[in-house]
Amino acid sequence: MLNSLRNIVQEVNAARDLQSALNIIVARIKAAMQTQVCSVYLRNGQHQYVLMATDGLNPKAVGKVSLKVQEGLVGRVVSREEPLNLEHAETHPSYQYFPETGEERFSSFLGVPIIHHREVLGVLVVQQVERRRFDEGDEAFLVTLSAQLAGVIAHAEATGVVVAVAQGKGEAKFVGTSGCAGVAIGEAVVISPPADLNSVPYQVVSDIEGETAFFYRCLGAVRDDIRRMGDELKSRLSKEEQALFDAYLAMLDDASLGGEVIERIHQGVCAPYAWAEVILEHERNFSSMNDAYLRDRAADVRDLGRRVLSYLQESAQMCRVYPDDTILVGEELTASMLGEVPAEKLVGLVSVEGSRNSHVAILARAMDIPTVMGAIDLPYTKLDQRKLIVDGYNGIVFADPSKPLKAQYKAIFKEEQALQKDLETLKDKPCETTDGHRLSLWVNTGLMADVMRSLERGAEGVGLYRTEVPFLLRDRFPGEAEQTKIYREQLAAFAPKSVTMRTLDVGGDKALPYFPINEANPFLGWRGLRVTLDHPEIFLVQVRAMLKASEGLDNLRIMLPMVTNIPELEAANALILRAFNEVMEEGHRVVFPPVGVMVEVPALVYQAREFAARADFLSVGSNDLTQYLLAVDRNNARVADLYQSLHPAVLRALILIVEGAHAEQVDVSICGEMAGDPGAAVLLMAMGFDVLSMSATSLPKVKSVLRAISKVQAEALLDEVLKLNTAEDIEAALNDRLQTMGIKRLYRPNV
Template structure:
């Protein structure tokens, strides 16, 4: 059964559309369970469950038989959300007969729900004429099968709504989570890492002869590579092992893989997509074979596929065209992908992987680019060149939107622009409450583009400069002098205001392409200060560059990320003192900048007092702190809804840090995304935070809300919410308070219902 399960899932994964996936399911499950009928019912319009595929019932019933939740045995499975196993289906009170199915011949019935993200997508049913109850093994197999197929069906169902390029396009909506607020209307450009066989975007080719010639050129280049590799290894391999290279060459022949791809290109498909489609099909065929030797050949096919695809894509990358209203779409967007698009052309982002607190989402908010993350059902490889709307408020993506929907969203975008203009008047006004309590608002930056935007919005300093961004946008480590120039630009732009520079924070969801960190659990692995302490040469060069850049300005603060113990802090301080004294010995006129620690792991929360006694300031990184306190991977779209910054445990930890920091007489700020939420800003002010640092886009909104209330109101609100037991209650109480004070429109400027 396990082998059957594995091979069915592999076949369904390889299916290119929903009908094909369903046909595979009913055929293979019927055969594996040796039953007479297997059928799939899927949720359709009006929440009715429609017979979408069957093997054993009459085919004319497909698409015709519909049941509401609770109607018939299928409807009973839906409402119960658990299996229904009957030896005599007709005798059950919920039984409903549909003459068009011809199912009166079948007595035994076993139906299990197909559930994805807590929603019943459909019902998987097997039936048999023999009157018997399916045994526990049968039921367990079908339950396991439905669980395995739920995500596949959800994705295939979404893909099925997308018609082929060139056909009449239909509007489709895909749900994700908000990454950065705003509305973007534009044309999609699909990006993927080189040689990712599953991420190649579908494109048609206009000049078939040129595409065929291009494909053969790439094949010849790979043939040469394989021959060269075989020659280099000739003396180190025996004859049987060398035969693998001959097998690779044979697979590239016109009679094998090359011929299949050529046929697809002649039909009008671009070479990279045609190649990936053929390779994935062969890989799945080998992977599903029972013979272990043949199963291993799937690895060879995949290796060969990547080699050829690298050539096909490298040639295409150089001629990639970005339209004026580019919406970048990818399986997992990275900072370097953003950097490849001209700044004036990038209007929106959509990532299949990740959540609203992924690094790329944080960058998007800093850049003011509407973003949707975690759009797991988006068939992104079929999206290239399509008109798209990105709703960064609701986390929705619309492909091929209708004229009416475009008009609706253009009106929303215009209203948003008017609101921003209204808030710009606050630029030169202080951020203080009605009773004159002053709360400095700083910004989080990482790109030079942030500087102008931050100053335009009245930033009073930089609470977090992400030094990893220049590292992410390069193909090697920047030199000490290159870093000094970058840091000097930031320090000069904000002088005399303070600029807080965080030392290199890579790992987790921030991987350098030239310094890969491969780990099973990267967020609990080698990241932040752990990396730089293990590589003091990187850390020292960065500290030296920072201190040299601050010469004559003296507006620098250094912030250490991911500190989890006093010993890590002491080791870091020793290296910083070493770099400082080296510079003095070299004749530089510099001063030792204030040093701070980021509080972003639970261990640091409970040692905040001891850490504060050894530094000049503390800064809470609420994004990671929330992730670690709640054990929720902020890049995992499946649990994005459980990442709750207003969770009572998070609020109590935030209060404890500020209290412990103040006992040691140090300033305590917060530079996580929570600081940029106007409602949260009220709570943080009441807790006693000395500085709030946020992306520049949110600064006017926060200032507007702070200026509309008094400190006593904030303290009363904090007292109330600290006694609440879940995040929803906290958010509801904050919203109520904002409504009472008349500033809720600033927080949620638009009610979007499209």
């Protein structure tokens, strides 16, 4: 059965469209289970379940038979969201007869739901004439297959919608999560990792001869590479091993893979996509073979495929033109991908993977680029050069939007610009509540581009400077002199305002290409201070650079990430003192900076007072603290809805931290993304946080809300929401109360 499962899923993945996939499903399941009927029903736009494919019932009934939820046996499977296994189907009270199907002959019935993201997409049904209950093995097989096919069917449906849009049949809508608020209207540029056969964007070409010549040039370059490698290794390989290079050259022949690609190019498909399609088909064919030797050849096909694709992509990349309204789309966007697009042309981002708290989303907010994350059903490879609307408020992407929808979003965009102008008037005004409570608003930075934007928007200091950014942008560790120069620019730009520099925070979802950390569970592994304490040579160089950069400015604060226990803090303090003494011995005159602890690990919530007694300040990293408290990977789109910064447990933990810090007369700030949410900022102020640190983009919005409320009102609101049991209830209560006060918390249009 395992082989059957694998082969069915592979065939379905290779299908060109949804209907082909469904036809494969019913034929293969019928054969594998040796039944007389297999059918699949899928949900349509009216929440009815339509017979979409069958092998065994009357094929003329396809597309004509539909059932509502709870209607018939299929409707019962939908409403109960579990399998229905009947020996004598026609005696069941929910049985409904459809004469056009010809199913009256079949007594035994087994139906299982196809569930994707808690929604029933459809129902898989097998039937047979003989009156018998399908056994547990049959049921288990169909349930397992249904679970594996659910995502494939959802993706095929989404791809079908995009194809339909291309044929002028309306607009397509895809839902993810908000990464950065705002609206972008522009043209999709699909970007994929180098030599990734599964993520090559679909593009049409009109110059068939030019594309064919381009393909042959790349093929020739790979042939030359293979011959050269064969010659270089000739003396070290046996004749059998040398034969592999001959096999590669044979596969590239016009009569083999090359010929198949040329056929597709002549149909108007670009060379990289045509090549990837052909290679993936051959790889699947080899992988499904019973012979072990032939099965292993799939790896050879894949290797060859990547070699040619890298040439095709490199050449295409050199010719890539970014439109003035570029919306970058990819499976998993990275900071380096953003850097490839001229800043003035990048208007929006869409990432299939990741969530609101992924680092690319945090970077997007710093750059104020409307972003949608976690659009996991988005058939992104089909969107290149298509018109898109990115609704960063609601986490929605529209492909080929209609004129009325475009007009609606253009109006929202104009309203945004007007609102931003109004907020600019707050730049020089203090963040002070209506009853005189003063709160400091600082910014999170990482790039020099953040500095000007932060100062323009009235930042009173830097609550988090991400020192890992210069490390991420290099192909080696930056030296002490390099780091000193970078840090000096940040400190000088904000002087005399404080700049809080976090020591190197890598690991988890932040990997240095030249210092890879491969772990099964990276978020609970070697990251943050754990790495730099194990490598004091890295830590000492960085701290020495920070101290030298602060000479004469004296506005440096050092913050330690991912601290778990007091001995770690003591070890880090000892190294900082050592670095300070070394710098002083070299003749520099620097002031010993305040050293603080980032509260990210839940253990610190319950030792906040003990840490406050040994540190100069505490700063909550709400992104990781929320992740660890709720056991939710903040980069995983599949559990994004469980990542809730307003969860009651998170709010109570934050209160404990403030109480612990203030018991030792130590200031406490919060530098996670929660601080940039205007509504959450009201609750944080009420808890007693001394500083809120956020992206420069969020600062004016937060300031406008806090200036419109009194501290007494905020404290009453906090007392009210702490009595609630769910994040959803807290969110609703917060919005309702602020709206009642005439305060607009969410700059979110109703679409």
